[in-house]
Amino acid sequence: MPVKTRSRTPVARAASLAAASLAALILLVPLLYALYASFEPVEFYGRFVGLSRLTPDNYRQVVTLVPILRWYLNTVVVTLIIILGNFVVNTPAGYALARFNFVGRKAVFALVLSIMMVPLQAYLIPLYLMVAGLGWLNSYKALTIPFIVYSFFIFLMRQYFLTIPRELDDAAEVDGLGKIGTFVRIALPLAPSAIVTQVVLGFTMTWNSFLIPVTMTNDPSYFVLTVGLNTLKSQYYDFPTVTMAGVILLTLPVIAVFVTFQRFIVPSLASSGLKG
């Protein structure tokens, strides 16, 4: 982890610290501005007013102008279904690939790796046609069922299970726990950090997802927050401060979850360099 750089002088270190702080400030200013503007009375929009003038009116307005509470509910339901589904489907698949010497293992693993290379955009049209054919447009099913299996998560879980000593599993098996019992009772409890990584990544990706819901829904009752915010912004461009309230409502949960769990998700995102 942190490398000792003894050759650096305290001055150089202070300069780095100052530069890093400045850069962090520049990166966070747009979000801080959004937070500020979301509390600004619309008549003062574009000017700086004292903190005493700030009001929660924009938040009251956004609730009355658009069905944002419904969009919140939709987003939460869709996200919960996906992260639960991800866990139930991808975790055992990753375990099987890591642990069992089964017929066809190489082929299945190669398949998982090659699926990881394919962008969703390449098969979005047939996906839309399938969903439409099933009569699923504008439903939770359209936003969840196709996205429960996720090859990157299978890979992630496999990599993690490879790091758990095999002896533990073997001992449990000798004790009469079957192979699947061993997975549930022994391996799963040893993998909390990998499970948290999968769940938090799934949460961020689903919560922020835009291309899928904008393709699969056009009825405002089934909008998720991202799609809803986009229409709010276009419809009520006369109320920019209300849009900023929407921005904050959309981003705050993800930022809170990310800050809490960042040590789990930053390394795996960095190693894969992907975004859903």
Add this chain to the structure above:
Amino acid sequence: MPITPRRLRETAAAYILLAPALILLAVWFAYPIISSVLLSFEKVNVFHYAERRFIAFANYRSLFEDPVFGSTIRITITFVLLVVPAQTILALLAALVVNGARRGRTFFRTAFFIPYVTSTVAVTAVFMDLFTVRHPLPRLFALVGLPDTSWYADVHLALPFIALIYVWMSIGLYMVIFLSGLQSISPELHEAAMVDGANRAQVFWRITLPLLRPFTFFVLVSGMIQAFQVFDQAYVVSGGTVLGGPAGATSTIVIYIFAEAFRYNRLGTASSAAVILLFVVSAATAALRSIFREEAAVAR
């Protein structure tokens, strides 16, 4: 490998655990990806889906004859060229200062990463507000000769504008990759060079940068693959009007696919563009993987 009773038992257990994933992959991945390739060779109308018919390469021909697709390719390449060098250099600089600061690395890593985990729709909405005519930022840029205008509505500035948003979001991701690269370099190397009389700049150009090569390569290529698929920012700036606006200035390849399919109901040409995207992205990813595996082996 011989099939022993033990291996047979493991095979049965493995496929029980794999079954849900494999079934879902067959239905929601294998079937649509094959359909995507088939659709690209078919004439198809979404309202008369059953009447589609095979027309060989006609979709590809009309795709390449479509001047909009030509400009889409130019715009996408311009976007990649705007984004990739900028985000790579800025991420490297950020990693160098954060690594040099020693204190607060976790804090900075988190702060720099927040834009990346924030919704692109939300971030684009905020940037559109910041870059609206007569707001402080366009006025500031007016000092260096740019027009004081709403950047997202200007034909020349709209693409740089979404590139700016994109870079702002992705610096944190690539910074973390460079940071892990910097931390893999033994400090003794730097010390030895300093003892030998090298200055900071020489240490950076002769030691740090060459040792970071696999990381830089990864950041460049995966940065290109990601930037090639930009969609959200371009969709949001067109604000519910014609996609790729203003005047087609932000019509990137995924925007083109989306508009062809879901606005103009030309599923065939849209699918042929999607197949081209599929080949470009998976070939680049496969190349990155195989080269990176070699680079990693060399670095070790």
